[in-house]
Amino acid sequence: MLKRISALVLAGLTAMSVAACGSGGSGSAGSDGGDGSGGGDGSITMGFSQVGAESGWRTANTKSVQESAKAAGITLKFSDAQQKQENQIKAIRSFVQQRVDVIAFSPVVESGWDTVLKEAKNAKIPVILTDRAVDSKDTTLYKTFLGSDFIEEGKKAGQWLVEEYKDVTETVNIVELQGTTGSAPANDRKAGFAEVIGAEPKFKIIASQTGDFTRAKGKEVMEAFLKSNPDIDVLYAHNDDMGLGAIEAIEGAGKTPGQDIKIITVDAVKDGMQALADGKINFIVECSPLLGPQLMDLAKKVVKGEQVPARVVTEETTFTQEQAKQVLSTRQY
Amino acid sequence: MRRLLWPAVVLVLLLALNVFFTPSFFSIQVRDGHLYGSLIDILRFGAPLILVALGMTLVIATGGIDLSVGSVVAISGALACLQISQDAGVFTAVALALGLCLVLGAWNGFLVAGIGIQPIIATLILMVAGRGLAQLITGGQIITVNSEAYKVIGGGYWLTVPFGVLIVLAVLGITAFLTRRLALGMLIESVGGNAEASRLAGIRSRGIILMVYAFAALCAGVAGLMISSNVSSADGNNAGLWIELDAILAVVIGGTSLAGGRFSLGGTVLGALIIQTLTTTVYSIGVPPETTLLFKALVVTAVCLIQSPSFREKAFRRRGRTAPPSPAHEEKVRVTA
Numbered sequence: 001m002l003k004r005i006s007a008l009v010l011a012g013l014t015a016m017s018v019a020a021c022g023s024g025g026s027g028s029a030g031s032d033g034g035d036g037s038g039g040g041d042g043s044i045t046m047g048f049s050q051v052g053a054e055s056g057w058r059t060a061n062t063k064s065v066q067e068s069a070k071a072a073g074i075t076l077k078f079s080d081a082q083q084k085q086e087n088q089i090k091a092i093r094s095f096v097q098q099r100v101d102v103i104a105f106s107p108v109v110e111s112g113w114d115t116v117l118k119e120a121k122n123a124k125i126p127v128i129l130t131d132r133a134v135d136s137k138d139t140t141l142y143k144t145f146l147g148s149d150f151i152e153e154g155k156k157a158g159q160w161l162v163e164e165y166k167d168v169t170e171t172v173n174i175v176e177l178q179g180t181t182g183s184a185p186a187n188d189r190k191a192g193f194a195e196v197i198g199a200e201p202k203f204k205i206i207a208s209q210t211g212d213f214t215r216a217k218g219k220e221v222m223e224a225f226l227k228s229n230p231d232i233d234v235l236y237a238h239n240d241d242m243g244l245g246a247i248e249a250i251e252g253a254g255k256t257p258g259q260d261i262k263i264i265t266v267d268a269v270k271d272g273m274q275a276l277a278d279g280k281i282n283f284i285v286e287c288s289p290l291l292g293p294q295l296m297d298l299a300k301k302v303v304k305g306e307q308v309p310a311r312v313v314t315e316e317t318t319f320t321q322e323q324a325k326q327v328l329s330t331r332q333y
Numbered sequence: 334m335r336r337l338l339w340p341a342v343v344l345v346l347l348l349a350l351n352v353f354f355t356p357s358f359f360s361i362q363v364r365d366g367h368l369y370g371s372l373i374d375i376l377r378f379g380a381p382l383i384l385v386a387l388g389m390t391l392v393i394a395t396g397g398i399d400l401s402v403g404s405v406v407a408i409s410g411a412l413a414c415l416q417i418s419q420d421a422g423v424f425t426a427v428a429l430a431l432g433l434c435l436v437l438g439a440w441n442g443f444l445v446a447g448i449g450i451q452p453i454i455a456t457l458i459l460m461v462a463g464r465g466l467a468q469l470i471t472g473g474q475i476i477t478v479n480s481e482a483y484k485v486i487g488g489g490y491w492l493t494v495p496f497g498v499l500i501v502l503a504v505l506g507i508t509a510f511l512t513r514r515l516a517l518g519m520l521i522e523s524v525g526g527n528a529e530a531s532r533l534a535g536i537r538s539r540g541i542i543l544m545v546y547a548f549a550a551l552c553a554g555v556a557g558l559m560i561s562s563n564v565s566s567a568d569g570n571n572a573g574l575w576i577e578l579d580a581i582l583a584v585v586i587g588g589t590s591l592a593g594g595r596f597s598l599g600g601t602v603l604g605a606l607i608i609q610t611l612t613t614t615v616y617s618i619g620v621p622p623e624t625t626l627l628f629k630a631l632v633v634t635a636v637c638l639i640q641s642p643s644f645r646e647k648a649f650r651r652r653g654r655t656a657p658p659s660p661a662h663e664e665k666v667r668v669t670a
Contacts, residue, residue, distance in 0.1 A: 053570045059474045080473070082464070082570055181622040209615075210622035214571050215475075215564040220378050224616030227371040228355040241475075245564055248488070254364045271477060 044303050045075040047095030049105035051132075052083040057239060057267045060333030061106075061131065061289035068292030074299060083180065085109055089116045096123045102299045104128040106147075109182040110135035117141040126302040130295055132184040139310065143302045146295055146312045148287045150185045154192020156285045156318050157236060157264045161197060164262070164282075169202065172233045175225045176208035177218055177246060179238040185287075186210070189238045189266055206232070211242040218245030226253045237265045240272025240284065247280050258282055268319055270331050276324035284324070286316045289333060336588045339640050340603040347610045347632075354618040367490035371613065379609030380497035381406070381487075381556035383602055385576055386583040387508055388549030390601045393584050395545050396525040396593025397445060397452035401437070402553035402580060404463025406573025409434050409554035410561025411470040414478050423482040431554045437463070438550025442543030456546075460577070467569035477566040487562035497559045504552065509598055518596075521545065525593030579608055586636055607636065 046069060053059050062078075069076040077100060079091035085108050095103050096119055103125055107113060113134045120127050121141055131147040165172050174197070179186030190208070197203040207225050211218040218241065225232065226249060235250075237243035243265035250257040257263055257280045265272055268286040275281045291314050301308050319327070351358045351371065361370035385402050392399045409430045416426035437459060444455035489496045512518030520541055523531045528538040553573070561567045585591065586607055587600025611632055614620075620628045638644045 053468070053471075053473045053475065053568070062473065080468070080570075083574075178622060181625075207616075207619055208622075209619075210625070212571070214568065215566060216560060216568070216571070219564055220374075220612075221616050223374045223378070224371070224613050227358070227374065228617035228619075230357070248564065252365070252488075253369065 043073060043075055044102065044299060045077065045098075045100045046299055047077045047079070047091070047098070047100040047103045047105075049079045049081055049088045049091040049095075049103075051081055051088075051106045051108045053080065057241075057269045057287070057289050057333070060269065061291070063333075064290045064292035065104075065130075065295060066292075068296050071293075072296035072300070074296055081108055083108055085112060089113075092116050092120060096120050096125060099123065100125060101303050102126050102128065104130050104295060104299065106131040107134050107184070108132075108180070110184050110187065111182070114138065114141065128295065128298055128302065130291060131289075135184075144298055144308045144310055144312060146291055146298060146314070148314050148316060150188030150287075151192035151195075153185075153266050153285045153287055153316075154189040154194075155196050156192075157189070157266060157283070158193045158196025160283045160285075160318070161203070161234060161236075161262075161264060162200065165202075172203050173229065173231055174203060174205045174234045174236055175222075175229065175232050176205055177211040177221060177235070177237040177242040178208060179210065179213045179242075181210045185266075186238055193236060211237070211245070213239050213242060215241045215245035218242030219249045220245075222246035222249035223252070226250065226255075232261050235261055235263045237263070240265045240267040240269045240275075240281075243281060244271055244275060247275060268331075269333055273319065273324050273328050273331055276319060276321055277328050279321055282321065284319045286318060288314050288316050290314075336597065337600050337603060340586055340588070340600060340607060340636070343636050343639065344603060344607050344610060347607065347614055351610075351614055351617055358617070363493060367493045368495070371617070373495065375606065375609050375613050376498045377495045378613075379606055380495070380501045381559045381573075382576065382579055382583065382609060383501050383605040384504060384552045384556040384559075385549075385573075386580040386587075386601045386605045387504060387598065388545075388552030389577075389580040390584050390587070390589055390596050390598060391508075391512070391521055391545040392452075392549045393581070393589055393591060394521050394525045394593055394596035395542055396528070397542065397546070398581065398591075399441060399456045399546060399549045400453065400577050401441060401456040401459035401463055402549060402556075403573040403575060403577045404460050404467060405434050405437055405550050405553040406557035406560060406576055407467035407567075407569050408437070408463055408470065409557030410567040410572050411467045411476070411569050413483070413558055414476040414561055414567035415470055417478045417480050417483055418476055423480055426483070427486075427558060430558060431551060434550045434554030434557075435547055438547035438553075439543060441550065442546035445546060446539040446542035464569070467572070469569075471567055471569040473569065475566050475568050479565065483562050484565055485562070487559035488565070497563075500555060500559070504555070505598065505602065512598070522593075522595055525595070580605075582633065583608055586633075586640070588640070 048065055050062055051058060066076060066078065077095065081087035081091060088105060088108055092103060092105065093116060103120055114136055117127060127142040129142050129145040133145050178190060206229050209221045211221045218237065235246055237246060243263055247257045250261055255261060263281045264283045265281055266285045266287055268284045272281065272284055276284050294312065298308055358371050361368055361372060389399060412433055413426045413430040416429055417423060441456050441459060444450045445452050485496050487497050491499060520536050523536055524538045524541045532538040557573060560572050583604035584601050586604035587597050589596040589600060611629055615625050615628060
């Protein structure tokens with residue numbers, strides 16, 4: 001009896017782990033045949049490891065990648081890492097084992113990728129970074145990095161603040177909701193923002209905590225900020241979702257978001273743009289997730305062995321409340 | 334009551350630390366027709382954890398463990414929000430979500446009691462598969478809902494008191510009554526002590542085990558509704574992530590033995606409040622995000638050490654003080670919550 005049970009458990013676990021490794025891949029056998037150095041003819045198979053679905057931005061990004069892969073005739077093996085680096089490393093390893101033609105991924109954190117990227121390089125599979133960079137000295141580990149310039153985004157947010165408060169002389173108290181600790185957008189949006197406002201001593205960041213890019217955490221952290229710092233003038237959130245959570249906290253405290261506390265966020269997802277148009281957010285720096293088409297172009301080029309620039313920046317803008325009202329109806333995400 | 338002394342001391346110390354950094358920490362005002370203050374926040378944001386930990390307490394009392402509660406939290410919120418976004422009534426949505434949670438809990442109980450799989454393995458299955466189920470329900474998206482009625486569960490107030498806190502009080506009251514005024518608690522402890530001996534003594538061990546897993550999943554389901562209702566959206570990936578570990582920690586801090594056979598509901602509530610206070614403390618005293626986990630680990634280690642009678646004895650003896658009266662026999666005394 002006991003033997004039979006343990007055999008059953010083992011079988012169950014094996015099935016689970018196999019399912020986890022396969023991650024959506026009934027086509028793995030097919031791609032095995034036409035693999036190798038990723039030669040010219042035949043369809044391209046791309047392994048894509050997504051960070052997770054932590055925000056509306058990310059889901060728009062996922063959709064864009066999936067749809068444009070379909071449109072470009074590229075077989076996509078999609079894997080969701082649920083915000084965990086170990087899951088991403090596992091996914092990339094399994095892509096290498098399945099010998100896909102090209103690997104693309106958005107690194108959940110900046111560091112710790114050298115080993116697994118070397119494995120991909122040794123297997124002669126080109127790697128494209130999307131949306132987030134890795135912090136590695138060896139730039140031959142990946143072909144190109146397609147994504148936004150987060151430092152620039154932080155700077156844009158800071159510039160708006162400096163402009164908005166140019167006539168104010170007293171101290172401006174700022175609280176900051178950071179993204180996932182250690183992630184490139186959190187590090188860079190913080191650095192770019194700090195660089196611009198650092199030029200004027202009246203701007204003071206009185207509290208800065210991580211909200212993990214999620215609404216729930218954004219709300220919880222903002223509630224605590226409101227209690228421990230009664231005099232907050234400005235909130236800078238590293239993404240819309242944390243800002244939206246914080247808005248609920250501010251309203252719960254009996255204050256008016258957008259007036260009592262000015263709010264700057266980054267991303268410009270639909271819910272965020274709606275709040276901007278409603279006057280609850282004051283300024284949004286866009287960070288476009290629709291990089292699927294660009295990614296597929298790059299993938300085709302690197303598989304053919306063509307030269308691609310080491311850095312491709314996505315086209316982005318900023319929105320004020322008036323601009324948000326105009327473009328709200330045409331936003332795709 | 335002695336067993337609850339040390340967790341209570343730690344909680345008071347943590348709260349005192351906050352006052353040091355935020356003088357107005359203990360002030361509670363009425364704002365916009367509801368209570369407002371840091372202590373209220375701790376209760377409100379701690380409510381889901383308390384619920385999950387309550388369910389976990391009974392499971393652990395039977396000598397089991399439930400790793401799947403975090404996934405159940407995600408599933409419950411996801412199903413409710415999906416229903417509401419498809420124009421179902423809030424009551425229908427909530428009933429469906431909680432019904433599914435009961436089924437999932439009964440499944441866990443069936444694997445453990447019916448088939449005899451070890452609890453940690455049996456619930457690991459739902460922990461992994463449940464996350465996937467939640468993502469399947471939400472389609473990997475964050476579902477945003479605009480329902481004032483739904484928002485009440487986790488973000489609303491009734492008679493100025495946060496509604497979530499009232500739910501916790503109700504569940505705590507019912508659980509305490511069932512387990513401490515009726516024989517159920519003793520039966521659970523008996524099963525946790527020795528399931529086979531209890532069965533031979535005429536207790537339906539399997540039924541009891543099935544019931545506690547279903548109860549744990551139901552508690553997790555309610556917690557999931559609270560978490561998703563608080564931000565009016567369901568997030569299959571992040572809702573309830575790692576809450577099972579926090580819940581187990583809360584149960585252990587509260588003095589319930591992982592070996593089963595005895596439990597303390599009051600201790601669990603204290604444990605959950607300590608964890609939530611710790612989180613709030615991190616925000617209000619401004620621990621940098623990079624060191625947050627280390628800070629929490631240090632506090633939790635301190636809590637666990639201070640709770641251990643043998644450690645206390647050693648530490649006190651080294652300082653040359655007289656050792657406190659031997660706590661060895663005290664451990665065996667059963668204390669009611």
